[in-house]
Amino acid sequence: MEVGYWIVAALLAVFYLYAGGKKVAQSQEQLRPMMGWVDQIPMSLVRTIGLLEILGAAGLILPPLSGIAPWLAIAAAIGLVLIQVGGIAVHLSRGEARLIGLNIGLLAAAAAVAWLGTVWL
Template identity: 70%
Template structure:
């Protein structure tokens, strides 16, 4: 269980560090080709989402009792992402979000399974 937790935690941390870093550092024009929703959300909120992703990535690499909170937070973040895509009529784009949601939920479960 510990190995599975750390493998998932590190993979999620890498993904969210990359994604959050882009949201925090890039302009709206640079983000638009990959994230069409940035036109409908204020850039301040996009930056906050990026910062939350960076914090979640860091939290996953901390001891598992803190990793649980990070994984749960990232799970909730993906729920919001799925809702956003569905409201925009982009149901075809939620595959990655569902995968990330399941991965972060499993990571949270794995962390609690051996605490």
């Protein structure tokens, strides 16, 4: 279980560090080709989502690695599940049901990390 946790958590952390970093650092014009929804959401919210993704990535790795408050990893995974629920809602509201595959995969991976964290941590 421990190995499974680290594999899935590390992959999620890399993804969310990248995606969150883009949302925090890039302009609306730079994000638009990959994330068309940034036109309908205030950039302050886009930046907040990016920051939450970065914090979630750190939360998956740092608490269990340091042994300090490892339950925070479970909270981070649940937070990432909620981010994906929001992402699915945004895509569906825009009539983009065909684009929710990645969101569903990330949601499932974060849910798996939360479950693995409850078993292992």
